Amino acid sequence: MKKLALAAAVSLAASTAFAGGMAEPVMEPEVVVEKSSTSGGILVPLLLLLVVAAAVASN
Numbered sequence: 001m002k003k004l005a006l007a008a009a010v011s012l013a014a015s016t017a018f019a020g021g022m023a024e025p026v027m028e029p030e031v032v033v034e035k036s037s038t039s040g041g042i043l044v045p046l047l048l049l050l051v052v053a054a055a056v057a058s059n
Helices: 002-017 039-058
Strands: none
Touching: none
């Protein structure tokens, strides 16, 4: 009778320990930092200046 009670207690403890199942691992998103180049900020004004200079020279 003691073995039956012990087996019942162990099975009850084991079933409640695994009742929730395995949870999905939570992965935090990786932050990607884009490097900005300084030539991108000056390239557009230089191209605009060249277009204006070409337009003035053709008149």
